[in-house]
Each structure stands twice: as structure tokens, then as C-alpha cells.
Amino acid sequence: MAFDWAHFNFVEVQTSEHHVNRGLDLWLAVTIEAGGAAGLPWKSAAELYKTIDAIQEGDVPWSTIKFKYDGPKPSTPPKWMEETYELCLRDILVLTEHQLATTDFEGKFHPAPYRQFNHKQDRVWSDLSSGDWMWDQAVGSRMSMLYRPL
Numbered sequence: 001m002a003f004d005w006a007h008f009n010f011v012e013v014q015t016s017e018h019h020v021n022r023g024l025d026l027w028l029a030v031t032i033e034a035g036g037a038a039g040l041p042w043k044s045a046a047e048l049y050k051t052i053d054a055i056q057e058g059d060v061p062w063s064t065i066k067f068k069y070d071g072p073k074p075s076t077p078p079k080w081m082e083e084t085y086e087l088c089l090r091d092i093l094v095l096t097e098h099q100l101a102t103t104d105f106e107g108k109f110h111p112a113p114y115r116q117f118n119h120k121q122d123r124v125w126s127d128l129s130s131g132d133w134m135w136d137q138a139v140g141s142r143m144s145m146l147y148r149p150l
Contacts, residue, residue, distance in 0.1 A: 002040075002041040005023075005027070006048060006051070006052065009023060009048075010048070010052060017045040017046075018045075020044075020045035020048060021044055021045050024040055024042060024043070024044065024045070024048075027040055028040050058095075058098050059098075060090045060091060060094050060095045060098055061090070061091075062088050062089070062090055063088070063089060063090070063091075064086050064087070064088050064089075065086070065087045065089070066084055066085070066086055066087075067084070067085055067087065068082075068083070068084045068085065069081045069082075109129075110127065110129035110130070111129070112129065112138070113129050113130075113131075113134040113135040113137070113138045113139060114129055114130055114135075115130065115135065116130050
């Protein structure tokens with residue numbers, strides 16, 4: 001929520017400092033009204049700007065891939081079928097390694113898969129590491145080798 005809120009106000013609509021502060025006041029009021037005890041990620045626009053300025057882009061290089069639709073086309077194809085597009089991306093493995101090396105993730109990231117249950121023994125999913133995909137990748141393949149049907 002915090003990232004989306006900041007991106008919307010800072011990047012998409014380029015909200016003024018006055019309006020960012022007003023938006024934070026409204027967000028806090030709704031949070032309190034809903035019974036939330038946690039505060040907001042920023043107390044003011046100045047704190048939001050300080051957070052944004054502290055973001056380090058890192059040294060993972062960008063690459064650009066050009067692509068174009070190459071499937072079947074009608075006799076009068078729509079514009080999007082004719083245009084060339086650019087996709088800018090970074091190597092996800094290198095980027096993830098850099099992110100995990102930052103102190104921001106210290107104590108907040110589970111590098112190994114786990115399964116979590118509440119007091120009623122119902123399954124709880126809280127992040128990627130608690131999901132079935134990661135569990136199956138790390139544990140499931142080994143378990144299937146151990147427990148083969150006869």
C-alpha cells in the first residue's frame with residue numbers, strides 16, 4: 001500500500017506537498033477509524049521525499065528488448081499489431097541478489113520455504129516463502145523421491 005500510494009502521488013499525479021500532507025492526514029484518519037494501531041510510513045510529505053531520495057538504484061544494468069506482434073493479422077490490422085515495442089528490464093537474479101544484500105531485508109525475509117499455521121491449524125500464507133510453489137521447489141521434489149508409490 002505504501003509503495004503504491006507514494007508512486008501514485010509522486011510519479012503519476014505529481015501531487016503538491018500540501019496535497020501529499022492532506023492525503024497522509026486522511027489516510028491516518030481512516031486507519032484510526034478502522035481500529036488500526038500502526039502508524040503511517042511517513043508523517044509528512046518531507047518524510048516521504050526523504051524516503052524517495054534515499055532509494056539507491058544500484059548497479060544492475062538495464063537492457064532493452066524490442067519486440068513486435070508476429071501472429072496472424074486481419075486484412076486491416078489494428079495499430080498495436082504493426083508497432084514495435086521496447087521492454088526495459090534487469091537481470092532478475094542479479095537484482096534479487098542485490099536486494100537481499102541490503103539491510104532493508106535483514107530479519108524480514110525468509111530465505112527458506114516454510115509452512116505456517118494459525119491456532120486453529122489453518123494454513124496461513126504470508127509471503128513467497130510460505131507459498132506452495134516455493135515449498136514444492138525446495139521440498140516437494142525431494143519428498144516425491146522419498147515417497148514413491150510401490
